Amino acid sequence: MTNPKSKIRQARFASEAHPSDTLLCTTEEKTASDGQNLPPNPKSVAILGAGAWGTALANLAAANGHRVGLWSRRGSQPLETILEDADIILSAISMKGVADVVEQIKYAPISPETIFVTATKGLDPQTTCTPSQVWQTAFPDHAVVVLSGPNLSQEIELKLPAATVVASDVTAAAELVQLVFSSHRFRVYTNPDRLGVELGGTLKNVIAIASGVCDGLHLGTNAKAALVTRGLTEMVRIGNIWGAKTGTFYGLSGLGDLLATCNSPLSRNYQVGYQLASGQTLTEILANLSGTAEGVNTCQVLVQIAQQKNIVIPITEQVYRLLQGEVTPRQALDELMLRDMKPEYND
Ligand SMILES: NC(=O)c1ccc[n+]([C@@H]2O[C@H](COP(=O)([O-])OP(=O)(O)OC[C@H]3O[C@@H](n4cnc5c(N)ncnc54)[C@H](OP(=O)(O)O)[C@@H]3O)[C@@H](O)[C@H]2O)c1
Ligand SMILES: O=P(O)(O)OC[C@H](O)CO
Numbered sequence: 001m002t003n004p005k006s007k008i009r010q011a012r013f014a015s016e017a018h019p020s021d022t023l024l025c026t027t028e029e030k031t032a033s034d035g036q037n038l039p040p041n042p043k044s045v046a047i048l049g050a051g052a053w054g055t056a057l058a059n060l061a062a063a064n065g066h067r068v069g070l071w072s073r074r075g076s077q078p079l080e081t082i083l084e085d086a087d088i089i090l091s092a093i094s095m096k097g098v099a100d101v102v103e104q105i106k107y108a109p110i111s112p113e114t115i116f117v118t119a120t121k122g123l124d125p126q127t128t129c130t131p132s133q134v135w136q137t138a139f140p141d142h143a144v145v146v147l148s149g150p151n152l153s154q155e156i157e158l159k160l161p162a163a164t165v166v167a168s169d170v171t172a173a174a175e176l177v178q179l180v181f182s183s184h185r186f187r188v189y190t191n192p193d194r195l196g197v198e199l200g201g202t203l204k205n206v207i208a209i210a211s212g213v214c215d216g217l218h219l220g221t222n223a224k225a226a227l228v229t230r231g232l233t234e235m236v237r238i239g240n241i242w243g244a245k246t247g248t249f250y251g252l253s254g255l256g257d258l259l260a261t262c263n264s265p266l267s268r269n270y271q272v273g274y275q276l277a278s279g280q281t282l283t284e285i286l287a288n289l290s291g292t293a294e295g296v297n298t299c300q301v302l303v304q305i306a307q308q309k310n311i312v313i314p315i316t317e318q319v320y321r322l323l324q325g326e327v328t329p330r331q332a333l334d335e336l337m338l339r340d341m342k343p344e345y346n347d
Contacts, residue, residue, distance in 0.1 A: 039064065039179075042066050043061075043066045043067070043088060043180050044066070044087050044088070045058075045061045045066050045067065045068045045069070045087065045088045045090060045180060046068075046069045046083050046086035046088070046090070047061075047069065047070045047071065047090045048071050048079075048082075048090065048092065048093055048101055049071070049091060049092040049093040049094070049097075049101075050070050050071065050075065051092060051093075051094065051291065051292070052153040052154070053119055053151075054072075054090075054119075055153075055157075056151075056153040056156045056157050057090060057119060057147075057181070059157065060156070060181050060183065061181060063183065064181070064182075064183055066180055069082040069086070070082075073097075079104060079105060080108055083105060083110060085111075086110070086111075086114055087113070087114060087176075088117055088177065088180060089105075089110070089114055089116050089117070090117040090119060090147070091117070091119065091120060091131070092119045092120065094122065094292040095121075095123065095124065095131065095292075095294055095297060095298075096122075096292075098118075098124065098131050098134055098135075099126075099134060102134055102135060102138045103138075106138050106139075110142075112141060112142065114142060115143045115170075115173045115176060116135045116139055116143070116144045117144075117145045117147050117166070117177055118132050118135055118144065118145070118147070118198075119146075119147045119148070120294075121148065121198075121201040121205060122202060122294040122297060122298055123297070123298050123302070124301075125297055125301055128301050128305055131146075131198070132146050143168055143172075144173075145168040145174050145177050146166070146167045146168070146194050146197050147164060147166050147177065147181070148164065148165055148197050148198060148200060148201035148253040148257065149162070149163055149201070149252045149253050149256060149257060150163070150164075150256040150257045150260030151164050151260075152260060152261075152264055152267065154266050155266065159185055160185070161185050161187070162185070162186055162187070163187040163188070163189065163252055163256070164187075164188055164253075165188070165189045165190070165191050165251065165253045166178050166181070166189070166190055166191070167191040167192065167193060167194040167196070167198070167253070168192070169192060171190070171192065174190040174192075175190060178190050189251075191251070191253070193245045195239075195243060195244045196244035196245045196247075197248060197253040199238070199242060199249075200235065200239075200251070200255075200257055200258075201253050201257050203234075203238055203239070203298070203302070204235065204254070204257050204258040204261055205261065205294050205295030205298050206231075206269075206295045206299045206315070206316050206319050207228065207231030207232075207234070207235070207258060207261075207262060208258075208261035208267050208269035208273065208295060209273040209296070209299070209319050209323075210231065210273060210315050211227060211228060211261075211273060212270040212271060212272060212273020212274035212275070212276070213274070213277045213319075213322070213329050213333075214227050214273070215273075215274055216273060216274040216275070216329070217277045217329055217330070217333065224262070227262075227315065228258060228259070228262050231262075231315050232255060232258060234313045234315055236249045237311055238302065238305070238311060241309055268289055268290070268291050268292065269293045269295040269296075271285075271289065272296065276322060276323075281325070282323055282325070295319075296323060299316060299319050299320050300320065300323075303316065303317060303320045314336060314339060318332040318336055
């Protein structure tokens with residue numbers, strides 16, 4: 001006989017429908033495959049964006065026994081229905097859609113207790129704001145949490161172990177989100193530096209494009225190590241100007257995500273770089289890419305910020321010029337190798 005306490009309600013997607021049409025937890029009871037008991041106080045979690053990451057996060061929360069609704073603009077569930085009574089509203093919308101979705105729900109009846117979580121890794125091209133800043137501006141009285149870490153969604157869907165960070169200045173909100181997503185295969189840490197955690201996940205995408213180029217040109221392990229290390233220096237430099245803490249960039253959401261994304265062919269940003277090195281144009285690559293490579297837009301925003309604030313970010317600049325078609329991958333490499341000689345640390 002199965003112990004009812006060891007049962008969870010598992011979310012299931014019907015293959016014939018859009019995932020967001022079918023998610024809301026089924027009533028099917030199943031022995032806890034993740035070793036989790038049904039939580040004493042299951043939360044209602046609304047996930048916005050049924051792409052790769054939204055779907056993986058929905059599965060994680062549902063496997064922990066929470067009530068999960070997954071919304072997509074292409075599904076049949078109205079947004080208001082998904083938002084009703086949500087304890088947590090998590091956005092996994094790609095950056096280009098965040099402002100639109102925020103606008104749609106700005107005037108929806110949302111409880112003041114509802115926590116917003118953003119899992120988007122991008123920058124708004126109009127305002128240069130981070131996604132959490134966009135959400136916080138629209139919902140100034142709500143807790144906003146960033147979820148970011150080395151989290152390639154395909155590995156998480158395969159139930160491989162991973163860790164992430166949930167960051168907020170509202171500790172209780174971060175701790176609640178930690179509880180909702182934590183399991184024996186997904187270890188969740190809290191961090192008070194919301195901006196640092198968010199920028200780590202965002203800025204590394206540009207370095208991941210550069211790493212793809214490095215591997216596509218077969219430049220070797222020494223070159224890759226140099227690129228990733230100097231890339232981290234650039235990330236810290238930009239983050240410090242923004243007001244993020246240096247130490248945060250050496251954690252999971254910075255160095256951790258950098259290592260994952262710069263070394264995995266599963267990363268869309270890495271794929272963009274790799275394919276650029278093999279001679280394809282950006283237009284061709286993006287036309288065939290499955291999912292979103294946020295680093296392409298982030299790079300443009302960073303170059304704009306660097307010019308305004310006089311920040312030296314040579315790798316990002318070369319990635320920008322490469323994406324614009326102004327240099328070839330080899331020329332970008334030469335530009336980086338032949339820069340003026342300097343000490344390793346002068347910040
Ligand atoms: N995939 C990962 O491994 C991973 C891991 C961590 C973080 N992230 C971050 O999570 C975000 C989403 O990534 P993803 O891989 O899930 O990308 P994706 O598969 O391309 O999904 C993006 C989602 O955003 C939705 N969207 C875009 N514009 C919209 C708009 N105007 N209105 C409503 N919905 C809109 C898309 O809806 P449609 O399907 O209708 O276009 C889709 O559901 C990115 O910022 C990414 O950097 C991804
Ligand atoms: O596929 P990418 O390049 O968007 O990377 C996915 C995640 O950000 C990895 O943590």
